[in-house]
Amino acid sequence: MRVYGIDIVKGSVRSRSKRPLFALCRIIDDEIVSETEVSLFRLIRILEAEEPDILAVDSLQEVAADTKELYIFLQSLPPKTDLVCVTGGGDHRESLAQVAGRYNITFNRFDPYAEARTSAKVAALGAGCRVEAFADTCLITVSRGRSPGKGGWSQNRYTRKIHGAVRTKAREIEMTLLDAGLKYEMKEFRAFGGYSRVIFVVSAPRAHVPVRNLRGSDVQVNVSQPRLERIRFVPQSGKPRYLIVGIDPGTTMAVALLNLDGELVHLSSSRVTSIADAISLIREHGRPLIIASDKKEMPGTVEKIRRSFNAVPFLPRSDILVPEKFELASPVQYENDHERDAYAAAMVAYRHYKNKFASLSKRIPSGVALDEIRARVIRGRSLEQALADLAPAGGDEEPKAREPEEPETETRRGRQREYEAMVSRLRSLVSELYAEGQKKDDEIRRLRRTLQNERSKVKSRVRRDSEVARLEGIIKNQKRHLRREEKRNRTLRKQLERMRTYADLLDGEDLVPLKVLESLSRDAIRRLDAEMGRNPGDWIYLGRTDGWGKSAIRELAEVQIAGVVVPDLSVLPPDLVSLFRELRIPLIGEQGLGLRLQGSIGICLRSALDDRYAVWQEEQERYEREKKVDSIETLFKEYRSEREREVRKGG
Missing domain, CATH: 3.30.420.140 (YqgF/RNase H-like domain)
Known part of the structure; x- marks a missing residue:
């Protein structure tokens, strides 16, 4: 059996600049005959000339870029040559290594020649699927080889000659089909002097039809097969897998x-x-x-x-x-x-x-179906029995007749001495190889111990470095926390010193301490709360009154402070003074108080502050009386207007 295997070396069927080159391996009767590098054109020529039984590939993408080109490639193959995809087809695809592994065959998958050789071997053993793209019928078309044209004086004779040649060739093909015993249907297209075209539909595969393509001067013959709707992949081996x-x-x-x-x-x-x-x-x-x-x-x-x-x-x-x-x-x-x-x-x-x-x-040796051996061994057969079961039942060679024993001659004794000397040399060689193997084993054990020690050192160093990195991270975090706490500690110490100073001033009889508020804003009030705090009975010194807000004044009123001292009452807006009046927060100017400021704490004379506070109380009482009078007058006016509306309605 002729089995040819191919694998692409370089290029691609999809490339227009780099056409593919294939590694071609020829195997005839299980023997590798040749391995060469061929182009796609040369490969088709070789297949037409030698007509192998199988052309094995591991991927159809190597010979055709799409389905249309695959139909063309299959049409160009000889009728007796089957295209076999050894890796399977359809949804059941495998790699070449998996397919070869089932037959215990190994190869270098980076060598195109090795892949071509392996594809041919496994295809010869029955692996893969045949690629079928044409129906089991054959279409033979006999037609004119050239057009009659317009012609001249001899036009009729020229046309009769061409149509006669078509009729003669059609009769020859009909006789050939009859001799081969093939069923066919024939359709003739009559023309002047004979037939312009004859079509034969033969009920047989192309391989069984003894007619080939022909192109002559007057007539041409085209042998083709109808395409199937879908390309089919038929397994070479009918046995299901285990x-x-x-x-x-x-x-x-x-x-x-x-x-x-x-x-x-x-x-x-x-x-x-x-x-x-x-x-x-x-x-x-x-x-x-x-x-x-x-x-x-x-x-x-x-x-x-x-x-x-x-x-x-x-x-x-x-x-x-x-x-x-x-x-x-x-x-x-x-x-x-x-x-x-x-x-x-x-x-x-x-x-x-x-x-x-x-x-x-x-x-097991290579080239044996591994799954079959496994199945037989699992079912209880020994390996030798399984190999014997798979061996062919009969061989081409007849068993040799048993030769009579050679007489005890000098030639035989000399040959025996040669064998004994050879055995002695082989034994010494075995002992030397064994000693060398022992040395290599000792060296391997020593190197493994060294490698293990180095790995242990590396692991220890890695563990130590990771532990050091972890501890350094902890130290870094602790330092950051420490700096934050030290900063907070300094802030609290300053606040404590201010609070002590403020408490000492509170104990004095002639002086009144004041807590300094930078401006009448919420941010300034928060800073005051953080540095000194606000308590009921505290006097607040307000440095600036520009940009004031009602919400800030109400936030001051939430804590029942004693009052607010400002630099100058005359420049304050009336709305601001009225808001302080409504919230009953004493508002006093600093003139005559003997005010002194130091940071966030100020002091003033108690007697002067008490006098000013008494004046503010009198003004506050007057303000509240006037406010009550205004409210009564407002109520009276509302009542009078309501009564006037009722009188007008009654009149």
Whole structure:
């Protein structure tokens, strides 16, 4: 069998400037014949000339940029050549490494020649899907090779010659189809002197039709196939893949399907799933090798499904705990707890057989279906028996007849001595290699200890640096708090000193202390509260009265202060004086008080302040009497006007 594998080296089918170059590997009867680099035009020429059975690619994007170009590329292939995408098609795509891993084949994925070689090998072993884009019918069109044109004196003879050639070629093709025993339908288009066109619809694939494209001087033949609505991917191997199935039965049944590499294939749950539905769902995705449950005793529903497939049961030693289920199902997206439990059961089964699968991968030769070996070993066969089962039933070579034993001659004894000397040399070589291996093992252990010590030192240094950084951050915060508290302490000390000075002045008999207010504003009142505080009976000295506000005066009146001293009463606005009168806050000028100021504290003579306060009280009493008289007069006027309105209404 001829299998050709390709992989792109450089360029792209989408690029107009850098056309693609492919690595082409030819494998004939399981032997690599050649590996060359070809262009796309040269590749098509080689395929037409050599007609291999399979052209293997790992991605259709390497040979066609879109569906239209893929149809054109498939049309250009020889009829007997199948295009095989080894990584699968449709929604079930895999990487080339995954496909090769199932046959225990390794390769350098950065080498295009290695990828082309691997694609050809796995395609020869039955991996991948055939790409089908045409129906199983063939369309043969026989038509004129050139137009008759307007012509001249010999136009009729020229037209008869062309149409006659079309009729003759059509008869030849009809005889060929009859000899091949193919069913066909023929449609003729008559013209002057013969046929202008003949169409054959053959009920057979193109590979079975013994007619090829032809372009001559008078006639041309075009062999084509009708396109399918969608490109189909048909697996080369009809065997379904092996699965590890986890089932969580109950009112809501969940099914989790893994391949033998532990990759999730399907995960679903439903409240209306019966045993028959579950069996059908599993059969759609493959053949179950292991069926697992999350309970240490298999439920009856799971056992019925297992028996229907004759699968290997797997039960954990104890019921899987919920925290372990969360850990096992964390890499996947599940809809409910039932799907989580089913996936956890399947994953526990996979982990149980994981080491055995890895051991088998190392022991079996390349080019053998790894999943088939795994399945047979899990079912109880030994590795040798599994390999023997997969070996071909018969070989091309007949078993050699048993040769008679060679007589005991000098030649045989000499050969025996050579073998003994060779064995002796190999034994000495083995001992030397063993000693060298022991030295290397000792060196590796020493380096590992050194590496561990260095890692311990680095970890200690990192822990120490992190601890130092943490402590430095704490110290920095504490220093910031300390500075803030020291500042607050200084402020409180100053305030305490002012309060002591104020208290000492209060104890004096001839002097009255005053608390200085910078201006009649709320901000100034807040600063006064912060520095000295406001208490009932305090005298306030107001430095500036410009920009005053009623709200600030009312805020002063909230605390029953003794009064306010201002620099000059004559310049105060009448509204300000009236507001102080209404709020009964004494307002006194500083003239004659002997006022002295020092910072936020001032002092004045008590006797002078008392005299001024007595004067203010007299004025305040007069103001209140006048206010009462005005209010009575207002009430009288209102009463009189009301009576006049009533009299006028009565008259």
